[in-house]
Amino acid sequence: MGRAQRGGDRFSARQSSRRQSPTRRAVQLAGLALLVIPLTTGCSVEEVLRFGWPVGITPQAEAMRELWTWSAVAALVVGAVTWAAMFWAVIFHRKRKGDDSVPRQTQYNLPLEITFTVIPTIIVAVLFAFTVNVQNYVDIDAEDPDLRVDVTAFQWNWEFEYPDAPTPDGRPVSTLGTSETIPLLVLPTERRIEFSQRSNDVIHSFFVPEFLFKRDVFPMPEVNDQDNVWQIDSIDREGAFVGRCAELCGTYHAMMNFEVRAISPALFDQWLSLRQQVNPDTGAPYTAGEALQRLGCGQLCTPEAYTTYPFNTDRTHRTASQPVTSGS
Ligand SMILES: [Cu+2]
Structure with missing residues (x-):
């Protein structure tokens, strides 16, 4: 193989890697955003995984928060798989210019239809089992409370x-x-x-x-x-x-x-x-x-509440946000 031809191969390899770069760059950017956003917003992993819920102060609250966290994580995983499948179809199987042929048809594929029915049923059954478990714990009525x-x-x-x-x-x-x-x-x-x-x-x-x-x-x-x-x-x-x-x-x-x-x-x-x-x-x-x-x-x-304040029953009072001091 001559030097000129090897140089040509390297050139075409560089060209093809340049051709892939928009997709690769998008993936790299998405990965970078996933890393940078939580770090720059100052959120801890625990805070991110609470998905906006308040910090609970009872064991029951913590059990419900964990159920919520893992349900949301499961939903995100299913979402990511679904989005990936959607974008894969949209990007790689889009209609090309000058190609009017009908793509391969895959409906009535029995194994595929069964898979698409069984997987969501399993997901719902697992979510249901965890929900019932936590609900029973929250609804518990033990003997002799303190x-x-x-x-x-x-x-x-x-x-x-x-x-x-x-x-x-x-x-x-x-x-x-x-x-x-x-x-x-x-x-x-x-x-x-x-x-x-x-x-x-x-x-x-x-x-x-x-x-x-x-x-x-x-x-x-x-x-x-x-x-x-x-x-x-x-x-x-x-x-x-x-x-x-x-x-x-x-x-x-x-x-x-x-x-x-x-x-x-x-x-x-x-x-x-x-x-x-x-x-x-x-x-x-x-x-x-x-x-x-x-x-x-x-x-x-402190003898008086400080997380909220009493209401004013004076119907002519017009300042909604002004706290009313009790005076007693
Ligand atoms: Cu009420």
């Missing part, structure tokens, strides 16, 4: 009662929200808590975004055949978390908020026992805020 809380919803506020903690007058410890105060739902971390909920009027919905869970609050749940009791294994992080009504229930629905205050079990026991005693300054049992203030555990024991 704490029981009765939740009552009404237009447009909440009452939280601790039925196993009576006050001197024999009624259970209760926290009632008003137009001026956001009710504080004080709960211990590291304990199994059972909520029983009912409504005094229309349908509401108990929703704490960090629980990644909400349940409709029905009037007369027994008559309406509703499972109104649910549990969480524990709250895994101390903090203040906003709670909301998630069912459109009338004029002030949007303002029907409360605040979960998750404190350590030892502090919670002190708080609950204070609430069963009379506050010498007022002559009445300690309110949720007074008892917290007495504990003095920094911001967590």
Whole structure:
């Protein structure tokens, strides 16, 4: 083989690699974007895999988040395979100029049709099994929870009662929200808590975004055949978390908020026992805020809610975003 011919071969090889370059460049760019976008937006892998969900604070929330993450990953994998097949057909099997022949027809290919039916059925069955598993865990009603809380919803506020903690007058410890105060739902971390909920009027919905869970609050749940009791294994992080009504229930629905205050079990026991005693300054049992203030555990024991604010019932009030101070 002469030197001139070898040079010619190298030239045509370079030419053909140049001809492939647009596709190759597109693939390289897509790969680079996949690497660079998560790195430059400062998102951690964990944050990316949450796909926008809040960070849950209960084991149930974490189980639901994992189900969501892996369902989304499975959907992305199926999506990538589908997009690849689509673009492969669009790019490499497109109609060429001057070629009017009909492409090879592949319909009624029985093995292919069976494969295309069986694979999605398996995907749906697997997703279904994982979903049922997590749902059963979220719906679990174990015997003897560490704490029981009765939740009552009404237009447009909440009452939280601790039925196993009576006050001197024999009624259970209760926290009632008003137009001026956001009710504080004080709960211990590291304990199994059972909520029983009912409504005094229309349908509401108990929703704490960090629980990644909400349940409709029905009037007369027994008559309406509703499972109104649910549990969480524990709250895994101390903090203040906003709670909301998630069912459109009338004029002030949007303002029907409360605040979960998750404190350590030892502090919670002190708080609950204070609430069963009379506050010498007022002559009445300690309110949720007074008892917290007495504990003095920094911001967590602030007597008023700070994740949301009370609503203003003055119908001529026109500044929606302005917080209203309680003055009490
Ligand atoms: Cu409501």
